Amino acid sequence: MLARLDIRDILIIDHLVLDFRAGLNVLTGETGAGKSILLDALGFVLGWRGRADLVRQGAAQGEVTAVFDLAPDHPAFAVLRAAGFPDPEGELILRRVNTGEGRKSAYVNDRACSGTVLRALSDVLVELHGQQDDRGLLDPKGHRALLDDFGGHDRLRREVASAWRARAAAQSALETARAEVAAVAADEEFLRHAVGELDALDPQPGEEAELDIARRRMQAAEKIRADVARALQALIAPDGGAESLVVDATRWLEGVAAEADGALDAPIGALSRALVELGEASDGTERALDGLGVDPLELERTEERLFALRGLARKHGVAADDLGGFADTLRARLNTLDAGADRLQGLEQALAEAEAAYAAAAGALTAARRAAAGRLDAAMADELAPLKMERAVFGTEITPAAPGPDGADQVTFRVATNPGAPAGALNKIASGGELSRFLLALKVCLTAGTEGLTLIFDEIDRGVGGATADAVGRRLQSLAEAGQVLVVTHSPQVAALGAHHWRVEKTVQADVTLSRVVPLAPPDRVDEIARMMSGDVVTDAARAAARALLDVA
Incomplete structure (x- = not known):
């Protein structure tokens, strides 16, 4: 229940405090006195869209505070918990400030909050309704949601939305698989040839580097072997090698050494040592030459494989070490094609099952909507009679619509104001006074069973008078018995039925126009x-x- 509304420096209000009560609260006053400003201020603190120039001229900022008394199980607590706010202790206080520059800030029990949180709270705290129907009763696009709220279809709607998402996911998976198979099929010849080449070569990670090192080693061995062979020939050739010449020189010197009186002993010793060193040099060179033996066929095979690896790498635009992984990728694409038929069949089956599940969920929701439509039509008939419209007919029309997350139904509220007259949309068929009563009856039906909601009617009695105005007032009075109703009215019949009455009046003080509200x-x-x-x-x-x-x- 809205307990208090505190308004400071909003439009032509300097400071105003209204203490509302349970039951039927009526606000009256001359046209232009400021009744609509009160609703603008309430809408502002609840986060509704409204006029931007709210701050009173000359004031630095405007501020509105709304205080609500809540029952322990009020749905506002769930909204607060979802937004991360603690449960209020006693009163729920909403406050919103608007600076002269247009900056807005909002608070819930003095904790800053967003406009989104305010609007979520407003949905469970207050419902404003006027002849202009700002809550969507006249817009057929919102009739389906209104019928679902009336019927309590939350669980069925969640099931339909979940089935729709599952159906969409299955459809997407099938379309993606079909596209993949089609793309692979277009490249099948290339893929099979490329995979065949790669499988035949069987490239291994790191193989290119190993082959390059081996090739360089064999090429280097081929190049130096000739020089090593020539060196060995120079050392041991029987017809002029170094060893042969040293042997000859030693033999010649030894032949004349006796006659040289020892002068040749040292040279002969040096030559003997040289023969030993030459022998070691010859042996080492021969061993090195044996180690440098290169099989020309091995070099050729190494070069062929190295060039094959590098050729395929260039052909496919990948590193040679990545050829094995690239082959796996191509092979996977071929597997997609080879297994495509089975995979597509499985996905088509999954889609068929998802579509069947959606159809079943949507069908259950349609059946529930039709049952709720019958109850709503009966409830409307009961409500229209006391409002002097017992001859009018209200009907909820349900027709097929394109399937979607909200089901496959189009819901439209239609009325016929006189027997035999064609039914049509509310705002096309009913006159101003009739429209007010239709909307009041519809509002009563749609909010039946809703607890803790403050209903505000802005000139809902416009266009009616006499006994009809009295009937409207008595229905509002009856509606207020279970909670709180605020009515802005120009009808004396409605005003007389109020349990609490305020008059909105405009005054001029020092050339400044101000609006005030007086309890009567x-x-x-x-x-x-x-x-x-x-x-x-x-x-x-x-x-x-x-x-x-x-x-x-």
């Missing part, structure tokens, strides 16, 4: 209702009529 005691109510009946000049007859209205209220 019983004598003051007589004068206000008399004014509503007679205009500026309140006559004794008008006062007598006002007392009569209040006596029977």
Whole structure:
């Protein structure tokens, strides 16, 4: 229940505090007195869209505070918990500030919050309804959601939405698989040839580097072997090698050494040592030459494989070490093609099952909607009779629509104001007074069973008078017995039925226009209702009529 509304520096209000109560609260006043400003201020603190220039001229900022008394199980607690706010202790206080520059800030129990949180709270705290139907009753696009709320179809709607997502996922998977198979099929010849080449070569990681090192080693051995062979020939050739020449020189010197008186002993010893060193050099060179033996066929095979690896790498635009992984990728694409038929069949089956599940869920929701439509139509008939529209017919039309996450139904509220007259949309068929009563009846039906919701009706009685206005007022009075209803009205019949009455009036102080709201005691109510009946000049007859209205209220 809305307990208090505190408004500071909003439009032509400097400071105003309204303490509302349970039951039927009525606000009256002359046109232009500021009744709509109160609703603008309430909408502002609840995060609704509205006019931007709210701050009173000359003020630095405007501020609105709304205080709500909540039952322990009020749905506002769930909204607060979802937004990360603690449960309020006692009152729920919403406050919103608007600076002169247009910056807005909002608070829940003095903790900063977003406009989104405010709007979520407003959905469970307050419902504003007027002849212009800002809550969507006249818009057929919202009728399906309204019927679902009336029927309590939350679980069925969740099941339909889940089935729709599963169906969409299955459809997407099938389309993706079909595209993959089609793409592979277009490249099948290339893939099979490339995989055949790669499988035949069987490239291994690191193989290119190993082959390159081996090739370089064999090429280097081929190049130096000739020089080593020539060196060995120079050392041991029997017809002129170094060893042979040293042997000859030694033999010649030894032949004349006896006659040289020892002069040749040292040279002969050096030559003997040289023969030993030459022998070691010859042996080492021969061993090195044996180690440098290169098989020309091995070099050729090494070069052929190295060139084959590098050729395939260039052909496919990958590193030689990545050829094995590239082959696996191509092979996987071929497997996609080879297994494509079975895979597609499985995905088609999954899609068929998902479509069947969606059809079943949507069908259950359609059946529930049709049952709820019957209950709503019956409830509307019960509500229209007390509103002097017992001959009018309200009908909820359900027709097939394109399947979607909300089901496969189009829901439209249609009315016929007279027997035999064609049914049509609410805003196309009903006159102003009829429309007000249709919307009031519909609002009563749609909010039945909703607890803790403050209903606000902005001139819902416009266009009606006399007994019809009295019927509208009594329905509002009955509706208020279970909670709180606020009514902005110009109808004396409705005003007389209020349990609590405020008059909105405009004053001019020092050339400044201000709006204020005055709670009315019983004598003051007589004068206000008399004014509503007679205009500026309140006559004794008008006062007598006002007392009569209040006596029977």
